[in-house]
Amino acid sequence: MFRHLKTKLTLAYGGLLGLILLAxxxxxxxSVAHSARTNVGAELEATASVYERLWQVNEAQLADNADLMSRDFGFREAVATHDSETVASALENLRNRLGLARAFLVFEDGSALEAGQGRSLTTPAAVMDAVLADDHASGLLAISGVQYQAVSAPVMAPRRVGWVIFASRLDTNELHELESLSPIDLSASIVPADAEGDVNLPPVPNGMIRASTPLDGFGALPAGQLVLNYPLKAAMAPFRPMLVAIAFLAFGGLCVLVICSWFISRTLTLPITRLDEATRQIASGVPVDLNVGSVDEIGRLAQSFSVMAREIELREQSILKMSLTDTETLLPNRRALYQAIDQIDPHDGGMMCVAIGIDRLSQIMTAIGQSATNELMATFGARLQQHELGGTTGIVASDVIGILVPVSNGLSIVQQILDDVSHPISVSGELIDIELSAGCCEIGKYGVLSPVDEAMVALQQGRSRRERVQLFDVDLYGDPSGTLSLMSDMVTGLSDGSIFLAYQPKFDLRRGEVRSVEALLRWDHPVRGKVAPDRFVEFAEETGHIRPLSQWVISRAKADREIMAAAGHDLKMSVNVSGRLLTDTAFLDWAIAELDGACDRFCFEVTETAVIDDPKIALANIERVRAVGIEISIDDYGSGLSSLSYLKQIPAQELKIDKSFVLSLKSHSSDALLIKSTIDLAHSLGMTVTVEGVETADVLHLLQAMGADVAQGYHIARPMALAGMMDFLMAGAQPDKQSVLGALPSSANRKSAL
Structure with missing residues (x-):
């Protein structure tokens, strides 16, 4: 909420002391209010005591007058004779003379007379009960809803013939007289009890102080209470000037305190503010010279901070230099080259990034060691840095140094640089010959990758083409991101059914029936449509997805073969296995365990080049697979660099001639001679021969005449899903069988077919 320390300190100190003042x-x-309440309470108690004493005095006077009246001889005789007029007149004279509010005579029979009235009244039962219980009853009596202080005295003539009751009214005047007796301006009231004798006092009004004293009832009649109220405001009035003075002093002291705290906080936080500004300058890379004229702890902190800032600046320069330098060769590194590329002005005519690599550096390092190789790269980099045609350099790989050159001079300038720096390099007194290759890219032309990476790709493209200088070929590079996406889709396709196996029959030309099928991958991509197997299988080999793909194929082929066998078609299943997996012993262990007892019903088709990378392990694994009963077939024979030595070493039972020889096959053609010689060679090595790409009856006729064992192609049947293959087998393949057999030449004319 508060961004400045001085504001926080001001509020902290000012607020704390302000709270103390407020407290x-x-x-x-x-304290004043408590004192006022105590004093007023004492005054109210004193007033209540005075009123209680006045009550008793008034009661004694009334009792004396009543007793005097009851002893009067003439009055007693009038009462005894029930002379109502005389009794009423006597009562009236005494009431006026004594200043009484009310005067009554109650007869033994419950009738009554009031002073000044000649008619007879009925005495309330409660009053009658009170005088019967106590001849000299006294206390609070309600007459016609008005409260009176009343006393009674018996009239004896000589026996009791009635009672005299005198009552003094407790009205507003009486209460005002009581209020006037108090030294404080209070208000008095009488609260009578209800019929049950309970006194329900009204709630104390806000700002009032209350005291009360009980009043006795007339005889057994309900009593009441005298209530005295006094406003607290009036009690606090004498203290008001003092409280106002305290409030002014507290407010003034708080203001002075806040101002003083602000000045003190500002003095304390000024050096800290300068430290904060210096920190921001360091963060933005601006040199800092902090000077705080204080000698206290904050001043020493500022001095230490200034020293730290200078040390950080030196370390930052050192770190920056290290970040732009290769630690092994002390040459500028890839980051330095990127920095130079970022600083290129696009209006300068364009630049090329060239990746110059030393060929066979791994073999050189094996011969001379890592330290000497680092020295070799450092010397080579120094040559490039000193070349007049080159620009900024930077080592971008262990055997590659990048350099920037103008686009305007074309590739000829790169060729000239290679010629100028490719002479032998002396390392530890020994001359080492170097051969150089270069990959080039025009900065900003394609933007497929960073300029350095495009140059590195161009270098690899040139080495694969055996070109000394190669310009980045974007078409050859393709779309690796699309490849990754395709592989991700492939993993999904294995589970959602878009990737499936199709089966193509292999027709046994000697038996005249289908005795085996080949499992072929098919992919109906939901977006790309039909994806060629050659494309995604190749990508799977490059990205490492070939193993899970091959495992899925073997498991699916096994399950489908069991379905065919259950329907009465116990066929041998041929499955293509990537050459990369022939050296993967763990994969072959899994495959043998997966096929288990059905190994003799499977054939693994491999290419003859599958053993080139590691012939020893590949051939050993092939022998192991064959030992458990899985047949080996050499696939696509003749499509690559066929080698008789590998053909001799690979222990295969089947040789498949590539369809490229078959599609254009004619009698007496060179393809026919190659196929015939291959068939004879395979037979001499103990292998059967399967010919792919059979699409016409004439080709089938020729292959039969040449001695081929199995034919496979569209003329026999196209690849079909499992359901279609089952239909094909259930139909017995009779139409195709008849056409095939009808096309077969007899043994007498096979030779003429060649």
């Missing part, structure tokens, strides 16, 4: 003022106010 003191509050305590004073509470």
């Amino acid at each position: 003191v003022a509050g305590l004073v106010l509470v």
